[in-house]
Amino acid sequence: MAGGSSEIALAIVRKLQSRAPREVVLLGRSTDALARAADGLQTAGAPRATVLEVDARRTGDHADVVDEAVRRLGGVDIAIVAVGVLGERGGMPSDMDAAIELLQVNLVGAGSLLLQLARALRDGGGGTLVVLSSVAAERPRRSNVLYGASKAGLDALAQGLADALGPEHVHVLVVRPGFVHTRMTRGLKPAPLSTDAQSVADVVVDGLDRGATTVWAPKQLRWLMLIVKALPRRLFRRMKT
Ligand SMILES: NC(=O)c1ccc[n+]([C@@H]2O[C@H](COP(=O)([O-])OP(=O)(O)OC[C@H]3O[C@@H](n4cnc5c(N)ncnc54)[C@H](OP(=O)(O)O)[C@@H]3O)[C@@H](O)[C@H]2O)c1
Numbered sequence: 001m002a003g004g005s006s007e008i009a010l011a012i013v014r015k016l017q018s019r020a021p022r023e024v025v026l027l028g029r030s031t032d033a034l035a036r037a038a039d040g041l042q043t044a045g046a047p048r049a050t051v052l053e054v055d056a057r058r059t060g061d062h063a064d065v066v067d068e069a070v071r072r073l074g075g076v077d078i079a080i081v082a083v084g085v086l087g088e089r090g091g092m093p094s095d096m097d098a099a100i101e102l103l104q105v106n107l108v109g110a111g112s113l114l115l116q117l118a119r120a121l122r123d124g125g126g127g128t129l130v131v132l133s134s135v136a137a138e139r140p141r142r143s144n145v146l147y148g149a150s151k152a153g154l155d156a157l158a159q160g161l162a163d164a165l166g167p168e169h170v171h172v173l174v175v176r177p178g179f180v181h182t183r184m185t186r187g188l189k190p191a192p193l194s195t196d197a198q199s200v201a202d203v204v205v206d207g208l209d210r211g212a213t214t215v216w217a218p219k220q221l222r223w224l225m226l227i228v229k230a231l232p233r234r235l236f237r238r239m240k241t
Contacts, residue, residue, distance in 0.1 A: 066120050086184050118170055
């Protein structure tokens with residue numbers, strides 16, 4: 001699981017864990033947070049939960065880290081990509097370095113981990129990738145320009161890989177949550193239809209059971225986003241989104 005300290009990803013693992021014991025490797029940059037998360041999963045019944053350090057920005061390390069995770073587990077059936085930062089809100093960034101770093105983490109870094117995990121699953125005979133995208137990917141807004149752009153790129157990569165690797169038994173589930181109450185959104189005004197990590201996990205596991213290719217959390221966002229995407233650009237531009 002890349003983004004191993006993510007509140008949403010850990011909720012997904014706990015939900016899967018409640019059905020059957022699972023060995024887990026948590027990948028991430030903050031080893032203390034990962035070690036706490038691994039302890040929590042073992043207390044909840046995971047036979048083994050270990051951690052591996054990786055920074056999304058250090059793409060040159062990703063192949064080796066993913067290979068080590070696969071080696072430890074002796075094979076992977078489900079991999080989750082949950083790396084992401086929200087970054088500065090608004091349009092034109094005030095801090096260009098931070099803006100570029102956000103693109104490096106959310107698009108290049110998460111995309112690199114996604115590619116390496118897809119390769120590992122394919123080489124291992126198949127499996128499922130769960131990719132944390134966002135409704136922001138569907139229609140990037142001026143209040144969230146960088147985040148929306150980064151998620152749109154990652155979402156497109158995940159969809160393309162799903163189509164390309166389906167015949168090789170790699171299934172990809174793209175997850176598009178709206179506003180989720182986690183540390184990422186702490187202190188922000190909740191958007192309509194806001195939800196929590198546990199509810200996102202319920203939607204994801206239901207999607208895995210159904211073999212879905214895309215899920216929205218909450219589910220109603222699927223229909224709301226159809227309307228949002230259909231709005232003419234001239235109208236969308238005038239909205240205070
Ligand atoms: N919360 C929401 O409203 C929401 C809505 C839609 C989509 N999502 C997406 O869902 C995913 C999980 O988010 P969350 O809500 O669970 O927030 P979170 O708990 O903050 O999880 C984000 C994860 O990304 C990791 N990360 C950030 N920068 C990294 C880097 N340079 N290298 C490696 N890992 C890095 C974080 O690790 P550290 O512990 O080291 O920071 C953390 O594990 C994200 O991709 C997010 O964009 C969230």
